Amino acid sequence: MNDKSQRIEPRTLKGFRDYLPETMIPRERLMATARSVYRSYGFSPIDTPALEYLEILTGKGSAETDKQLYKFEDHGGRAVALRFDLTVPLARFAAQHYNALGTPFKRYHIAPVWRGENTQAGRYREFIQCDFDTIGTRSLAADIETALVIHDLFLALGFSEFSIRINHRQILNGLLERLGLAQQATHVLRAIDKLAKIGPAAVAAEMAETAGATAAQSADVLRFAALAGSNEEVLQQVRPLVAGNATGETGLAELVRILQGAAAGGVPPQRLCVDLSIARGLDYYTGAIFETFLTALPTIGSVCSGGRYDNLASLYTSQQLPGIGASLGLDRLLAAMETLGMLDKVATPAPVFVAYFVESRLDDYLKLAAHLRRAGIGAEVFPDAKRLGQQLKYADRRGFRVALIAGEDELAAGQCQVKNLASGESETIALEADAASVVAAVKRQLAKTSGSE
């Protein structure tokens, strides 16, 4: 077994990753933040299996998603696949439990999904999505609420500079109808979606190639996709372009209503911008569509996207299930926060370090830590009675914020040092049977240092 040639090389599959504490701690914090924002709006948690019958996942898929599916045969000879998003499982789930759920139904789902596509920076084969959806209602109140949730979410995550880009599929469809491009809508929208990235000339070329658009049609499409200015200004310019087209006028009216509601709900207009170049590649969107960009890092792409769909579960049930939802890309957002330096290098989730000073006093340290935990403060007792300097170095490296130090001298005097590791400040506190004063001193010190957990 010790023979090196027989040793198995430890490694992870392409596109899959291990998570060390310093990346897992912020990851969990983000998930907890998303969870609490979703719950504050009344969204309920659900979960579904990682594996589904292949036919469930391929039913609505395009050739593209089929290629990305991890599919195989299980031990019983069933054709199965790993879910590649959380929306298709929701459709199956809603169709299957329709009667038990009732409508409207609001759920959130934070879970990993798998895509067998090529990797790239911030793009992996296994990643977490944080979805929230409202199904069973066509009310624009749900659309408005989607904007509010996204807005609250990014504020709660610590961002102030971001913009939620909003558009409406029916406006796009109305415009395309007037231009005679309605049949090729999917290709045209896919091309428009790339406008910011590849520029108008390349978009025109793509539309000519994939949608057979004439030069005049391309020019018209690009003209409306490039409309800019304040929301009022953009809407003003769109109005005549959809005038007389029922689809376009409906879309425009809905968009106006959503903007008004979002403003009433507290979203400042600079954070919710009408952007007619937002198209979303997925063809099942039928109404409002959203993408969210970080002002400091627009190149990373959308970190939270979604939109309204008319009929989520038509493949699985005859029930009409309209809805709207969005998905936070946790791993992409983490990659962004990493490059923006927004993540603390903390490798411990407990803020208090208890030094193991005198070997015979272990029980005293254990009691001290227990009192802190009872007060809701995480505490770790060092496992070895090593030199104090080494223990403090360990505490410092891991990002502990307060250290408790009690040697023979302190214990004999019925005292304990409470040391703030950020400032170096240390106070000596009386150590009562219930350690109440120490707990109070720890709370005081923790309040002085910023930090989470």
Place this chain on the structure above:
RNA sequence: GUGGCUAUAGUUCAGUUGGUUAGAACGCCAGAUUGUGGAUCUGGAGGUCACGGGUUCGAGCCCCGUUAGCCACCCCA
């Protein structure tokens, strides 16, 4: 899936037209300081040069394959 670039200590990288025992910085461990961390100094551990084959008297360096990473396309979170 297609095309391009890359792979040397835990990390970031040196390594000269192929030529003896592969280096640095940071990190890690220990000591200077048998009760006080983030500074300094000293010492130490750690690499079959991603893996497998080939060319050569000789390969970290050249060739082929595999794996992984990065970039573009595609698509998307």
